[in-house]
Amino acid sequence: MTAEQALQVLKEHGYKYTGKREEMIRIFAKEKRYLSARDMLEYMQMEYPALSFDTVYRNLTLFTDLDILEVTELGGERKYRFRCSTEDHHHHLICLSCGKTRHIRSCPLDGMFGEPDGFTITGHKFEIYGYCSQCEEAHP
Known part of the structure; x- marks a missing residue:
């Protein structure tokens, strides 16, 4: 956006x-x-x-x-x-130090169970936390 x-x-x-x-x-x-x-x-x-x-x-x-x-x-x-400007389905890597994010194109939900019986998934959120290359030196 x-x-x-x-x-x-x-x-x-x-x-x-x-x-x-x-x-x-x-x-x-x-x-x-x-x-x-x-x-x-x-x-x-x-x-x-x-x-x-x-x-x-x-x-x-x-x-x-x-x-x-x-x-x-x-x-x-x-x-x-x-909000992300891209409409394609993705998730994020999030730096715990500076807050910058990076897109992850794959979705872990795809490999888990697909569309479960008797339930319609309308949304989900998956985030991975850590440190970007600029911040990792400060957090050994």
């Missing part, structure tokens, strides 16, 4: 366009990695010194509800990133 696509989704759903929302979206577009609410607050405090965690959380929840952002749990904390 691009920043422009995300802003269009907000507009299409009738949400007010604000500088804070645009800034949050532009940060996600630039970073291309998982960010926590605290990360977002730190990025934005120079321009918006009175910005509260409540405002950040409300917007993160809105963006997640509108499928602008994906969410995962890392180290007991919710982290957010732009």
Whole structure:
């Protein structure tokens, strides 16, 4: 997803366009990695010194509800990133240090059991955690 696509989704759903929302979206577009609410607050405090965690959380929840952002749990904390722009089925490798992700094209569910009897799978999530090559030296 691009920043422009995300802003269009907000507009299409009738949400007010604000500088804070645009800034949050532009940060996600630039970073291309998982960010926590605290990360977002730190990025934005120079321009918006009175910005509260409540405002950040409300917007993160809105963006997640509108499928602008994906969410995962890392180290007991919710982290957010732009929804993948690719429509093909894939999963992610996620760096525990910097939050960067990489696509995995294969799906472990394919080899497990396919479509089980009496149950229709509508979605699933598979993530592998570790350290990217830039961060692994700091985590022996």
